[in-house]
Amino acid sequence: MRSILPIMALLSLVLPAAAQDRPKACGTLPKTWEGQAYAVDGDTLTGAGLKPAIRLWGIRAPRLRDAEEAETVPGMQARSALEDLLTAGEHRIACKIAAWDDQCRLVAQCTITAEMPLGTPAAPHDIALRLLEDGFAYGVGLGAALPWDGEASARYAHFEAISRQARKGLWPSWLGESEATAAPAK
Numbered sequence: 001m002r003s004i005l006p007i008m009a010l011l012s013l014v015l016p017a018a019a020q021d022r023p024k025a026c027g028t029l030p031k032t033w034e035g036q037a038y039a040v041d042g043d044t045l046t047g048a049g050l051k052p053a054i055r056l057w058g059i060r061a062p063r064l065r066d067a068e069e070a071e072t073v074p075g076m077q078a079r080s081a082l083e084d085l086l087t088a089g090e091h092r093i094a095c096k097i098a099a100w101d102d103q104c105r106l107v108a109q110c111t112i113t114a115e116m117p118l119g120t121p122a123a124p125h126d127i128a129l130r131l132l133e134d135g136f137a138y139g140v141g142l143g144a145a146l147p148w149d150g151e152a153s154a155r156y157a158h159f160e161a162i163s164r165q166a167r168k169g170l171w172p173s174w175l176g177e178s179e180a181t182a183a184p185a186k
Contacts, residue, residue: 026052026104033108034094037086040064042078043128043137044105045086045093053105056128057098057146058156059137062170074170081136081169085127088114093127096148109146126152133159135169 036048042061045054061082062074086093089112099107111124131137139160142153164171 026100029100030097030106032094032096033106034092036091037093037110038091039079039082039086041075042082042131045082045110047093052100054095054110055101055105055107056131056137057107057109058139058142058152059128059131060140061131061137074173077170078131078136081131081134082127085112085114085125085130088112088116089125090114094124096146098146109149109152129156129159132156133163133168135163135167135171138164138174 033047033050033054035050037045037054038048040046040053041064043056043059045056047054061078062072064071064075064079066072066075093110093112095106095108095110097106097108101107110127112127113122113124115122116125116130128137132139139153139156142157144153146152163169164175167175167177
């Protein structure tokens with residue numbers, strides 16, 4: 001037991017220092033990024049000419065692939081929903097960067113400008129908010145406010161709740177409801 005205590009004490013000093021070095025290892029954090037983007041999975045984008053991937057701030061969506069690298073149905077549905085949003089905006093996005101994540105991906109709040117619904121004047125749309133609203137993502141990390149959008153957390157939580165209550169998108173599956181007993185999406 002005595003031999004473990006010095007190791008634990010050393011780890012308690014080294015691990016926090018390693019976590020602080022992560023942003024340095026990822027490089028300089030850009031403030032913004034604009035360009036053409038494509039869906040990697042339901043909450044992650046890749047940008048043309050951009051080395052790190054972009055993870056959308058405040059949401060999680062099912063991964064495209066499971067541990068065995070097989071594509072999953074919920075992952076394909078979430079990725080398709082994101083790709084459809086990007087297509088509506090001709091894949092042109094504008095992002096405000098919040099941080100690096102543990103995989104050196106940019107964490108950002110991103111918008112597209114598109115006619116939604118079709119035939120209305122083009123306007124900016126928060127991509128993550130639309131995924132929450134349509135039931136293809138759920139909110140995470142909403143306790144940390146964005147410096148440029150102090151209301152984002154409340155807005156995301158609000159639209160997630162509406163989507164969950166209406167059983168939109170993937171909510172019936174996430175709540176363990178069979179398709180036969182799930183309320184229809186509205």
